[in-house]
Amino acid sequence: MAWDLSEQPQIVQTAAGYVLQGWDVTSKWLLSPAAWSQFGLLVVAFLAAWLVSKRLRPLLTHLLTPKENATSILSTIRRFLLIFVPLLLPLLAYVLTGVGEGITRTLFGSGDVIAFGKRFFLFLAARSLVREIITDPFLKVLGRYILLPIIALYTVGLLDLVTDRLNDTTVSLGNISFSVMALIRGVISGSILFWLGRWSNDQTGTYIHKQEEMRPATRQLAAKAAEITIFGLAFLLLMNIMGIPLTSLAVLGGAIGVGLGFGLQKIASNFISGVILLVEGQATVGDYVELDNGMAGTIVKTTARAMILETFDGRWIVVPNEDFITTRVINYSDQGSSNRYEVEFSVSYDTDINRVPDIVGTAVAAHPAVLDTPEPPDVELRGFGDSGVDFAVEFWVNGLDDGKNKYTSQIRFLIWNALKDADIEIPYPRRVVELRGFEEE
Structure with missing residues (x-):
């Protein structure tokens, strides 16, 4: 039965042409002895790949599985190769089908069916890669929405046709014009490049921060320089892949310069x-x-x-x-530098104040965090107060007197205990109240 499609929209006519073309190819395959032989070879290749992978997969898994706590380079390589074991079956089927394609083309001069099967096994390998192997969320999205559609178009033989159509469709932005294919290629390449840039930056930053012999400021500067270099190279590579000359970005660079001069x-x-x-x-x-x-x-x-x-x-x-x-x-730079603190205290006027510096200085020096350099604990007489004689002890420690370190509080405990052990009284305010004008009855 024939249909008159001349009055239908162009998109309907194009779709109908593709359907009829596909039907012609399918009918030739179904009626051709060479096609049936190729189908048979496809089945044999798949069964052979399944039998080989069934026996080979446990052996490869055993050989590539390192010890649980192994951290050597060889162990890292073995762990990396281990994650690709699920690809063994489709890749074996792809290789064996390629051998069968060579045989059929030699015998029958045709190998379209088995070539389609080979591409189909490649699609299965890509599908297994995206579903079972890739764990990074960004790469999984790229695989699901970019890699698999491309492989699917390649499998059914439409990749070249779609690529030509996209190359013929151009987009213009001012003085810059490029094809839709270049735009898609730029999006894909940019996504991959900047993901690689982020990964490289993380690895480089981790390596730099492990270099303890470098000053912290130097490590930070090196990490920032590496980050700028990596993403700068990624940007230049992306411009080259998209075919955009850097001279065409001069206007954009001038606009950015004006923005920096005012708003930024x-x-x-x-x-x-x-x-x-x-x-x-x-x-x-x-x-x-x-x-x-x-x-x-x-x-x-x-x-x-x-x-x-x-x-x-x-x-x-x-x-x-x-x-x-x-x-x-x-x-205050608590990274190895010392800081000085002081604690004030008082003793009674009945005390032999000449004993106080030795008693308190020895007690404070016993604290494990107190330093002997640049100076050991120093007890100073500060004055004569209303209730007692005022002293202060100065001491040096590494770090800060806050957070996890409570140096002044701990030193006060030491002073209190040392003075109590030496029977030295710590005074408290005393007041004498005199009442005048009061007569006894």
Whole structure:
């Protein structure tokens, strides 16, 4: 039966043409002895691949499975290869089908059916890769919505046709014109490149931060430089893949420059301030700092725009990098540097005050955190108060007297116990009240 499609829309006529073309190919396959022989070879190739993979998969799994706690490079490689074992069956079927395709083309001069089967096994391998092997969410999305449709078009023989249509369709943006295929290629390539850039940046940053012999500021600067370099190269590669000349971006670069000069000047200022801080090493991750406005905390993270301080009560303060350059900053730097603290106390006027420095100094020096350098504990006579003689002991420690460290509180306990053991009285305020004008009856 024939249908007159001349009055139908163009899309209907095109679809009908594809259907009729597919029906002609299918009918030739069904009526051709060569096609039936190729179907038979496909079945044989699949059964042979299934039998081989059934015996080979347990052996490969055993050989590639390292010990549970092994951390060597060889163990890492074996773990990486182990995740691809599920691809054994479709890839074996693909290889054996390729051998069968060579045989059929030699005997019958045709191999379209078995070639279709070979592409189908490749599609099964890609499907297994996306479903069972890829675990990264971003790569799984790329595989599901980009890789599998491309392989499906390749399997049914429409990939070249779709590619030609996309290449013929162009899009113009000002002086720049490119095909839809170039745009799709750019999206795919950009996604892969920037994912690789993010992965490379994470690996590079981890490696740099493990270099303990480098100063913390140097490590931060090296990590930032590596990040800029990696993503800069990814951008240049993407422009090259899309076929966009860098000279055509001059107008865009000028617009960005104007934006930086007006609306983005604060962002640019903070970025440059962050680079200066990293180069000079005035403040880096782990330092305890106090700003001119009273904000204080430990630097836990540096970004291109700001530094993040964590206070002892667990709050995070985001401070622009520019504030560290334009205002006064006190850096207590608890990364190995020492700080001096003092504790005041008093003794009774009945005390032989010449004994106090030795008693208190010895007690404070016994604290495991108190340092002998730059100075040992120093007991000073501060004055003669209303209720007793005022003293203060100065001592040096590494770190800060807050958070997990309570140095002054612990030193006060030591002073109290030392004075009590020496029978030295710690005074308390006393007042004499005199009543006048009171007559006894």
